[in-house]
Amino acid sequence: MAKLTLIIVSQILLLAAVVSAGTGVDFAKTIDKKLLGLRKEKLTHFRVYWHDILSGSNPSSVVIRPPVSNSSFFGSVTAIDNRLTTEVSVNSTLVGQAQGVYTGAGQRDASALMVMNFAFKTGKYNGSTISILGRNAILTKVREMPVIGGSGLFRFARGYVEARTMWFDQKSGDATVEYNCYVLHY
Ligand SMILES: *[C@@H]1O[C@H](CO)[C@@H](O)[C@H](O)[C@H]1NC(C)=O
Ligand SMILES: *[C@@H]1O[C@H](CO)[C@@H](O)[C@H](O)[C@H]1NC(C)=O
Ligand SMILES: *[C@@H]1O[C@H](CO)[C@@H](O)[C@H](O)[C@H]1NC(C)=O
Secondary structure (H helix, E strand, O other), X not given: OHHHHHHHHHHHHHHHHHHHHHXXXXXXXXXXXXXXXXXXXXXXXXXXXXXXXXXXXXXXXXXXXXXXXXXXXXXXXXXXXXXXXXXXXXXXXXXXXXXXXXXXXXXXXXXXXXXXXXXXOOHHHOOOEEEEEEEEEOOOOOEEEEEXXXXXXXXXXXXXXXXXXXXXXXXXOOEEEEEEEEEEEO
């Protein structure tokens, strides 16, 4: 009888172990925002100048694949590691790099798909990034693109940027673009 009880108890324990291991109920749970130090959401505005340099011996913007026709820049893919500075001059204070790619995405218009991270290198923002993904109709005066996330100080970031071309060299393709960024984050 004692032996039978022992067998039944051990069977029940085994069953319980199998059930709790199999359900996976513990893999996700709601936690308090404060556990991650997230208190009040704030809005940060910053203005940076983005320098797309294709010319010279040390370009920061490299065409990986040229366009499929000469009439638009559809199909082109460009990798960038562009300087982000505080003023229009490329030699003004460096605050970070814009790293990513842009692709000619319009067959009938001059629009690009921008996929890039602004990697900040200065002060308290050093090491933090924001991620921008959006449509850039490059001939339009003001182009709005979404900020879809971020890291470091910009965890949980969302927002938008407004891009305005300050300067464009038709021959080399070099350009300086002002980015006004509006970012909600904690
Ligand atoms: C683009 O133009 C260049 C020079 O005019 C020409 O050599 C090239 O074949 C053209 N490319 C396409 C894809 O039409
Ligand atoms: C920026 O600095 C580089 C290197 O000193 C110089 O060659 C270039 O002309 C400067 N550009 C501008 C716009 O001041
Ligand atoms: C930014 O952080 C890197 C890595 O921690 C460090 O090497 C660099 O000196 C910092 N730059 C500034 C301007 O604080």
